[in-house]
Amino acid sequence: MTFEAILYIGVLILSAKLFGELLHRIKQPTILGNVIAGIIVGPALFALVEPIDEIELFISIGVFFLFFLIGLEEIDVPGLFRVLRKRIFAGAAVAFLVPFSAASALGIATDMEFVNAFAIASVIGASSLGVTAKILTDLGKLRSTLGLEIFTMTAIVEFIAIIFVSVMIQINSAGDVTEITDIAWLFIKMIIFFGVAGAFSVFVLPRIMRGIKKHLKAKEIYFAAVVGFILLVAYFAEISGIHGAIGALLLGVAVSRMPREEYFEISKSLHAVGYGIFIPIFFAGIGLHFLPNFWNLPLWIIVGFLAVIVGVKFFGSYIAAKFARMRPTNAVAYGVMSKGAVDLALMLSLLSSNLLEEDLFSLLVFGTLMMMVLSSVLLQKSLKKIVQIKIGSSEIGMMPLYFRKAVSNLKVEDVMSEKFTRVPHTLTVSEYLQEYPDADKTSYLVFDDAENLLGAVSPKEIKKVTKDMRSMVQIGKIVYPNIAHVTLDEYLFSAVQKLNSQHFHLMPVLSLDYQHVVGIVNDQMIMDLLVQEEQK
Structure with missing residues (x-):
């Protein structure tokens, strides 16, 4: 040179x-x-x-x-x-x-x-x-x-x-x-x-x-x-x-x-x-x-x-x-x-x-x-000029890179909910649809009799069961077992990455010893967190 x-x-x-x-x-x-x-x-x-x-x-x-x-x-x-x-x-x-x-x-x-x-x-x-x-x-x-x-x-x-x-x-x-x-x-x-x-x-x-x-x-x-x-x-x-x-x-x-x-x-x-x-x-x-x-x-x-x-x-x-x-x-x-x-x-x-x-x-x-x-x-x-901040929409994509920039220091425990529905595995598909009217739009976690997580069920799994079989097939038989999970101390953008890797809009939150499900995190909770952070 x-x-x-x-x-x-x-x-x-x-x-x-x-x-x-x-x-x-x-x-x-x-x-x-x-x-x-x-x-x-x-x-x-x-x-x-x-x-x-x-x-x-x-x-x-x-x-x-x-x-x-x-x-x-x-x-x-x-x-x-x-x-x-x-x-x-x-x-x-x-x-x-x-x-x-x-x-x-x-x-x-x-x-x-x-x-x-x-x-x-x-x-x-x-x-x-x-x-x-x-x-x-x-x-x-x-x-x-x-x-x-x-x-x-x-x-x-x-x-x-x-x-x-x-x-x-x-x-x-x-x-x-x-x-x-x-x-x-x-x-x-x-x-x-x-x-x-x-x-x-x-x-x-x-x-x-x-x-x-x-x-x-x-x-x-x-x-x-x-x-x-x-x-x-x-x-x-x-x-x-x-x-x-x-x-x-x-x-x-x-x-x-x-x-x-x-x-x-x-x-x-x-x-x-x-x-x-x-x-x-x-x-x-x-x-x-x-x-x-x-x-x-x-x-x-x-x-x-x-x-x-x-x-x-x-x-x-x-x-x-x-x-x-x-x-x-x-x-x-x-x-x-x-x-x-x-x-x-x-x-x-x-x-x-x-x-x-x-x-x-x-x-x-x-x-x-x-x-x-x-x-x-x-x-x-x-x-x-914009003062009023909108509440999240389900049409918005969950972008990990966005959350990495916006809330990179927040963890799963800052957003998760400890109140969530536990669906018993013995319910038939028909009983499940009757007991949970929004089951055709959302997902739920399914547990066995010992309160162990079996997986999740979403509208996608329900559609695979023909109508004439829904009164005979139990939810535990169609559950999707390989659902992604997070722990309390994981960072939020990591949770969003995992959410994007599956068709479910929720994930179980496990205790630090991986033994118990202590809560859930989903898209809307993260959206709500954004609004709270903006208002602060």
Whole structure:
């Protein structure tokens, strides 16, 4: 590495942190200051820093760190699947598809290839959870049910956009893809990589990390191992034909399922080095690639894309909030339409994949920065007016990552109820339905004569029994025995993770010696806790 590159990196780090601090002081996203720093010191203005190869290496590492942290802190696959059939997921799909459709049509109208148009439209349709979560936290609304609604829908839109962009990059990297078999092979390759990498991350990596922590005593070796795995997964993703950032994202998603202590240790360490050095360089690097020559584009293209990024994106988010019956509609829309780190990272990925020209890249960056400021100001203004906090809705998804941010220090004993129904196993299905009229909508725990827990029964198990057999079949015969459980001293977000892994909406709480069921915890109890925490 030349001394010139060392100078450039020093200037980028200092300028990015300085302008990030300035924007933070005026209550704007820090990453906005990072990008502005890159524009000021880069070729667009003073040309103090050039995007040479050594800088590009740091930018690439920053992308890997960013997507790993997004997977670690913002994407929760079980939580997303939990709301897959609910209105909130349909609303999120609307929030993505409205600007995606408009941007696709505009791209095709400018004679783009379909892959390019769809890739760019996917980025425009994206939302960014980071900015929204920061505003909700700063205003004390993260622990409200309204905060959960905005958080959940924005996370789903972000996830949909990442998947769409990943597919477009994969199709583009494969070259001339025209046959159905070619497209099918692309998806098979992606599924194989996700399957292998996911299995490694879930079943092998946690054991390796625990072994490292237990047997190796060198200082910071645990942290170094995580960094090494991020880079290795990104490398193997690239040689498998998958963008390295997606590999890092997948690793982050897997690591997010680790126990609380290990999760926070990894998160804290990666935050320090990621947001301390590499990620600010990455966002400043976007500024280095920003050139004001986008003003040379035809006026209708400039106006068209800015109108989609701002106007259509808000319209789609507003319609989505209406469709999902979220109130107040404007506040939800302002949160869901937010732009930020994910959008900028995906744009740079499209630029490096030759799916995006430099002039259009600069235009989209400009529009995204505008939207970051606009959505941030409007969301803050809207939330400050909201005093009444809503009670939880069963339509809301239970997102472990949300509870990790909102109530990470609370334990199961803070929310559980000691009063719960014990269904005897000798009841027939008919007697059960007569004695518990809401049994077709909710779940109950089933016990034997010695008060030992046999499992749980839900409407799903009841539907398996034909009506003519219900007077003969006992509840104890259809009970689901492998229900997840928690103990009194487990943390709340761990309980939410377990709730998402099953179709039951309640879990037994066991005593510390695992001998007795001392209570239950369910979705509504956690919702009520959010309201109580907000009122405090």
